[in-house]
Amino acid sequence: MDVFSRYAPFVQDYIYRQGWQNLRAIQQAAGDAIFNTDQNVLLSAPTASGKTEAAFFPILTLLDEEPPSSIGALYIAPLKALINDQYQRLNDLCAEPGIKVWRWHGDVAQSQKRKLLRHPSGILQITPESLESLMLNKHMDIPSLFGDLRFIVIDEIHSMLRGDRGGQTFCLIERLARLAGCHPRRIGLSATIGDPTAAANFLAAGTGKGTVTPKTGDTHEVWRLSMEHFYQDPHQAGQDDDSNENTQPALEEATDKAPTMADPGLAYIFEHTRGKKCLVFTNSREECEAVCQALRSYCAANHEPDRFMIHHGNLSTAFRETAEEAMRDDNVMMTTCATATLELGIDIGRLERAFQIEAPFTVSGFLQRMGRTGRRGNPPEMWFVMREEHPESRAMLPELIPWSLIQGISLVQLYLEERFVEPPRTGRLPYSLLYHQTMSTLAAGGEMTPAELASRILTLSYFDDISQDDFKVLLRHLLKTDQIERTENGGLIVGLAGERVVNNFKFYAVFQENVEYSVHSGSEELGTIVKPPPVGDKIAIAGRVWVVEDVDHKHHQVYCHEVKGRVPAYFGDVPGDIHPRILERMQQVLQEDKSYPYLMKNAIARLKEARAAAQSSGMLDHPLINLGGKMWCLFPWTGTYSFLALERLLRRKCAKRLGLRGFNSVRPYYMQFSMDVDEQHFYEILKEEAAADFDPLDLLFDKEVPSFDKYDPYLPDELIRKGFAEGVLDIKEMRRCVRRIVRQGHSKYVK
Structure with missing residues (x-):
C-alpha cells in the first residue's frame, strides 16, 4: 500500500x-x-x-x-x-x-x-x-x-x-x-x-x-545569489581599474538623488527594495536598528512614504506581529529589517528577495535566511551586501583583507561544493545547565536524597560527560550558598537563595539575558533595551529615535517620546560560533585563482585586491608575517574555540620563551603581537608547547573565573574553570591547527 x-x-x-x-x-x-x-x-x-x-x-x-x-x-x-x-x-x-x-x-x-x-x-x-x-x-x-x-x-x-x-x-x-x-x-x-x-x-x-533518516535524493536546487561589496565612502573598489570603471548604475542614481545617503551599501539596498517585498538580515539587534533608521531617513530624503519595518527579539509582541502580518499580505510592498527572529520557518508570504548585510556566522544561518524566500514556486534569492571602512594608506596587512567578504564566499562555497553545514557541538561540560536542571528537578519534585537527585540528573543523556565527583562538588557548593538545604531527614530541598532564582519567570530560559528595561511611549509598549541612558538622552528602538523622559530603575521601565534623528542602539553582546572549516575555506578563497559567478563588480575588484595583498605579503604560505620590527601577525585559519585555545597557549605557555607583549587579536581571523625571537624559534617553541602534556586548566590565568553562561554565577569557581578549559577551549582542534601551521608555515626551518 x-x-x-x-x-x-x-x-x-x-x-x-x-x-x-x-x-x-x-x-x-x-x-x-x-x-x-x-x-x-x-x-x-x-x-x-x-x-x-x-x-x-x-x-x-x-x-x-x-x-x-x-x-x-x-x-x-x-x-x-x-x-x-x-x-x-x-x-x-x-x-x-x-x-x-x-x-x-x-x-x-x-x-x-x-x-x-x-x-x-x-x-x-x-x-x-x-x-x-x-x-x-x-x-x-x-x-x-x-x-x-x-x-x-x-x-x-x-x-x-x-x-x-x-x-x-x-x-x-x-x-x-x-x-x-x-x-x-x-x-x-x-x-x-x-x-x-x-x-x-x-x-x-x-x-x-x-x-x-530518509533519503529523498539530491534535489536540484536553483538559487538566485549575488554578493556586492561597498566601501563606506563614494570611492569603490576597482574604480581606478579600467575593467571596473562602471559602478552599479542604481547606486550612482541613488547617490545623485539623495546626497544624504552617506552609506553606499545601504543606498544600494534602498534602491533595490523599492516596490518589492524583501527582508534585510543583520547579525545584531544594534545593526538592525541602525540599518532601519538609515533606510527610513533615505525615504524622507527622497520624499517617499516610509516602506521599512523592523523585527527583532527586543521589540514588543505588537511590533513583531504587525511586521509579520504585513509580510504575509501580498498587497503590501514593505521591506523588513530583521535578525535571527525571522531566520526560522514561519511563513511570511511571497518575499521577492532577502538581503544579508555582512556574512552570517554559520552556513546554517545563511541557508535558513536565504530559505525565507523562494516559496510558492520561485527560487530562493539572496543579495549579500558587504560593507567596510576604506583602509587607510598606512593600514597594516590584516586591515587590507575584507574578512566579511571572504567569509561570505567561504560559507557559500562550502555548501555548494561539500553540502557542509555545522554538525552538533559535542564534548562540552554544561555545568550551567547542570545547575539549572538540578534546581528545576528539586523545585518540581520536592525533597530528594542526594543519591536520588544524582540518579535523576546524571542519567540524563546530555550530562554523560559529567562525573559523580563533579556533581558532588556542585551540591556541596549549593548547600554552602543556600541554593539548596538539607532537611532533618537528610534530604535536599531548594534553599532560600535558590527560591529567589527558581521563582523568577526568567528561570525558564537558559540563554543569557541582559537586565532589560521595558520602553513605553504613552500607552504603547515599544520593546526592551539594556543600559538605559539618563533622562534627556536619546535611544533607538523599533527603527526610530526617542528621547528619554523618565527611567524607573526599580521597575525597569523607560518612558519616552519620538523625535527625528539617528543614534546607535545597544542590546547586549553578540556571540559568534564560527566552525574551523569556514576559516580553512577562507584561506583557500584567497589562495585560489577562480571567480565565483555570484560576485558583482565591486566584490570582484575587492577580492582581486585582497588576493594581491595576501599573495604579496606571503601570508598564504607562511602563517606568521612580520609587520615591521618586532611586530608580527599570525593567521591560524581555525574556528572560534580552537582560536581561543591557541590564544591561551601563546599567552600562558609560550609568552616568556617568546618575549611576547602587546598581544591583540581579532577573533577568529588573526593575532597581532610583538616578540623577541625570530620566526624560526617561534615555530619551534609553538610546536614544543602544543605537543606537551599539559593540564587544560594551565591555559587559564591565575584566579581567572571565565563566566559566560547564564547560571555560572551560581557555580563553584572550580567547575566554571574546568568547564571553560575542557569544554569550551577546543584543544584537540588547536593542536591540529598548530601542526598545520608549523608544517605549512615554516617547514624550511623545522625539520
Missing part, C-alpha cells in the same frame, strides 16, 4: 482541497519511516518542501486510528511566532476529525491552558521555555497530560544542536517521558542538517531506539 492510501480519509481530503497532484519525496519517505518502523525519524529537506505535513500526515493518521488517552503529540519549536504560524495550519488539517490543537506559551490565555489541563488530548505546541515552566509548575499534572504521548516533533532541530537551549530541550523531554511513563518517538525537522549521522544520534540519545 502506498503512503497516500495509508493516510486517514481526512488527510486525503485535505490534500485534494490543496490541489496537490502528488506527494513530495520527503512526504513519501516520512510516511514510510513513520508508518513502517517504530524508530525515531530525522527529516531533512529544503525550506518549503513540506516537512511539517510530511511528519503530521502519518502522525495524525495514527492518532485518529487509535486515539490517545492524553496529549498524543508534542510539537516543540524555538519561537512563539513559529508555533502561532503552525497552529493555524494544523487547525485547518485537524478540524474535520476533531483533533484538538493546543498552544502553551506566554501569549496564550490562561483560560485555554486550564481547558487543556482539564481535557488533555490531541497536539500540544510549546517552546522549550514554556515546557520548562510546565514541568516546574504543573509537575503533578504531567502523568495525566502525557501518559499516552506517542510522538515528540522537534522543529528547526538544527537550532538545538550547538548550545544549552538544545540541551535543556532534550533534558526536559527525557524528564517528561520518565515522569509520565511514556516512550514517545522523536521526529526532528530541519532544512539545514550537514551531518545526518551526528544529528540522528543527538536526536535519539536516551531513547534506546535508533533514528531513521
